[in-house]
Amino acid sequence: MNLNKEKYKFIGFIPALTLAAGLFYGCNNAEQKLPILGERDVVEREVNGQTVADTLYPKVPDFAFTNQDGQQVTNQTFAGKIYITDFFFTTCPTICPKMKSQMLRVYEQYKDNPQVMLLSHTIDPQHDSVAVLKEYADRLSVKAPKWNFVTGQKDSIYDIAQRYMVTAQEDKAEAGGFVHSGAFVLVDENRHIRGIYDGTVAEEVDKLLKDIPVLLKEQQHEKK
């Protein structure tokens, strides 16, 4: 449909947008703030006879998945926190090991900070059961709730990938049987997407590691 087409056009635009935003904010050190990504809606409403325009940013919708410990993970799990999310599968022969190796950097750096959490979705729930994810997490020596590896209904996982602006699809022609992007998506406590980084590139993850404190600081300010 038309809307969908527009969305896809926009997805291609995101890296450029991120770069432009990065350049802009890179020069303006005084009060850094990460951009809110996604197609925005402007809704007009009337207040005391005057028209006011509200800008609405897309939000990550409600979700419920099961993590490596068999526990349910929902939006509530991340209430008041920020999280970094990605899409992978345990038998992936292409980009996943690099993604996981880079995600480990984030894990190690924020191991002791309860404000930051990680969420990895399998895009191969048929194979990646709770037990398989548990073994994978154990091998990486990482634990929930800091790093949740989740499985669930295949459709729900692929749907939510789109909402995170990440490509994830089954494709028999691809090595491993799936096509997906190696993106790491940074989400704030209001379920807004604040950054998208290539999780297979160390320099991009360096940028993520610089952006996380900026977002944490912003959220602290808002709470005061």
Next chain:
Amino acid sequence: MRKNKLLTAFIGFALLATLTQCFTKKKNEGEKLYTANCASCHMDDGSGLRGVIPPIAGSDYLVKHRRSLACLIRHGQAGEITVNGQKYNQAMPGVEHLNDGQILNLLNYIQTNFGNKNERYTLVEVKSDLEICPSH
């Protein structure tokens, strides 16, 4: 006479340049093959992925299982293996399209990079290793 000498020198030089280029290419083949076929799992620096994918860098497996590595590259590997005392259990796909010479270059690259200073292979060695690959 003098013209002939000049021509000989020129041809000699051109030949040398071509040959050198040939060797340079061959010398880099192992690295190129590693980047194309191995690096996404074993990482650019050969460090592997903690607990999931064993390292190439400083790996005792390369020395202990030296003569089975050619088959491992060609046909892949499944089941539990121990590297530097740590157990790993992640299937590795084979790289069936590599010829014997390419496997030789890849092996020699792996054995002498990432801080590894292990013995190199000869083509004869690799060929005879590949003849007795276990059934897969």
